[in-house]
Amino acid sequence: MRNRFLTSIVSMAATFVLSPLLFAQTPESSAAKTTAKSAKAFDPRDLSGVWLGNYNESIIPNEILTPWALAQFNSQVTERQVGNRPITHDGEKNNSDPLVNSCDPPGVPRVYFHPRPFEIMQIPGRLIFHYEEYNTFREIWTDGRALPKDPDPAWNGYSVGRWQADTLVVETIGFNGKTWIDNAGHPVTESLHLTERFRRIDQDHMAIDFTFEDAKALTQPFTYKRVYTLHPDWEITEYFCTDADKEDFYKKIMQPAGKQ
Amino acid sequence: MKTSLAASFAAVLGLLLCSIPLLAHHGTAAYDYTKTLNVKATITSFKWANPHCQIEFDVKNDAGSTEHWNIEAFNPAMLRREGWNLGRDSLKPGDEVTISLHPAKNGQKIGILDEVVLANGQVLKQRVAQSQGGF
Numbered sequence: 342m343r344n345r346f347l348t349s350i351v352s353m354a355a356t357f358v359l360s361p362l363l364f365a366q367t368p369e370s371s372a373a374k375t376t377a378k379s380a381k382a383f384d385p386r387d388l389s390g391v392w393l394g395n396y397n398e399s400i401i402p403n404e405i406l407t408p409w410a411l412a413q414f415n416s417q418v419t420e421r422q423v424g425n426r427p428i429t430h431d432g433e434k435n436n437s438d439p440l441v442n443s444c445d446p447p448g449v450p451r452v453y454f455h456p457r458p459f460e461i462m463q464i465p466g467r468l469i470f471h472y473e474e475y476n477t478f479r480e481i482w483t484d485g486r487a488l489p490k491d492p493d494p495a496w497n498g499y500s501v502g503r504w505q506a507d508t509l510v511v512e513t514i515g516f517n518g519k520t521w522i523d524n525a526g527h528p529v530t531e532s533l534h535l536t537e538r539f540r541r542i543d544q545d546h547m548a549i550d551f552t553f554e555d556a557k558a559l560t561q562p563f564t565y566k567r568v569y570t571l572h573p574d575w576e577i578t579e580y581f582c583t584d585a586d587k588e589d590f591y592k593k594i595m596q597p598a599g600k601q
Numbered sequence: 602m603k604t605s606l607a608a609s610f611a612a613v614l615g616l617l618l619c620s621i622p623l624l625a626h627h628g629t630a631a632y633d634y635t636k637t638l639n640v641k642a643t644i645t646s647f648k649w650a651n652p653h654c655q656i657e658f659d660v661k662n663d664a665g666s667t668e669h670w671n672i673e674a675f676n677p678a679m680l681r682r683e684g685w686n687l688g689r690d691s692l693k694p695g696d697e698v699t700i701s702l703h704p705a706k707n708g709q710k711i712g713i714l715d716e717v718v719l720a721n722g723q724v725l726k727q728r729v730a731q732s733q734g735g736f
Contacts, residue, residue, distance in 0.1 A: 420630050421630060422630060428630055430630070457678070473678065578677065578681075580651050580676065580678065581651070582651070582652070587652065589648075589650075590653055590673070593671055594653070594655060594671060594673045594711055595631075597671075597705070597709045597711045598705040598707070598709060598711040598712075599631055599707075600707050600709060601707065
């Protein structure tokens with residue numbers, strides 16, 4: 342009895358220490374943890390509210406990258422250690438992460454993988470998403486329109502959604518290819534077709550499954566799933582990226598901290 | 602009994618591991634997270650702004666001379682969500698506090714905040730798990 346207890350402690354500790362998915366949640370585990378707490382009735386077609394997910398470094402496994410995309414990925418130089426890529430000690434100027442070296446928008450889907458909340462507002466014919474990260478707004482058209490044939494390239498793409506039972510299926514195309522999919526540096530290209538499937542699990546949790554299809558970057562479609570938590574007492578705070586704020590932080594903190 | 606004990610242990614372990622901000626979009630590779638300095642400090646300025654708040658302070662070192670430090674903290678929204686209810690008034694020039702920080706690896710007087718203990722004993726920290734809003 343005691344040995345089994347110790348074994349389960351050790352294995353649980355090992356799981357926490359070794360698992361690269363430490364900060365990810367599965368829909369099943371999150372739902373199970375909070376079922377008792379969240380037995381309140383909820384409308385599964387109501388996605389409104391302020392939601393938060395964990396930070397995540399890498400979404401796409403390198404094994405499914407095309408040679409072009411792998412070369413792009415390996416050429417990035419950031420302050421974070423990602424695989425065997427070299428790192429830079431320069432926080433801004435010689436850092437290839439567009440979120441660090443500029444005030445470029447994070448774009449979709451990268452805006453989801455920062456641990457800053459977003460608010461979903463549902464109005465007739467549309468959902469409006471307001472992400473706290475760089476004050477990003479996004480519209481998802483649910484008025485039955487089709488995806489445009491030749492959209493202008495955009496940071497967040499062009500999105501249409503439709504309900505399939507209690508899952509909102511959103512398709513987005515028309516990306517400008519200037520952003521990263523994730524914080525590790527996997528590239529978004531202009532040929533990315535992103536499908537997001539939103540499903541409210543219970544009062545406090547919403548699952549989003551992200552499916553990536555991109556002939557230029559991926560050799561096969563890939564789906565990444567995660568769960569977001571409702572924060573009913575939070576408001577989205579203003580967060581604009583400004584050159585002056587960035588420059589001040591770079592001069593006072595990043596540059597001195599990075600001196601070799 | 603066995604399940605809840607194991608669950609509590611795992612939860613504590615998980616919280617401890619989550620408290621290390623290993624991942625930040627600007628990168629925190631510059632800081633030594635194996636070292637925590639605890640210093641008695643006098644605040645000289647507190648910048649409550651995106652992308653990160655900055656706390657500047659003076660410390661008397663062992664030799665009796667004054668060192669000037671600048672450390673980063675989370676952004677304002679995150680600090681508020683961690684309980685910094687006074688916002689930009691949380692720290693004022695002249696405040697005598699105790700600061701715990703992780704210093705830059707290169708020996709510069711730069712670092713990242715762990716927690717501040719105010720003169721009245723209140724603790725302002727930024728060690729909550731990433732699921733609570735990150736940075």
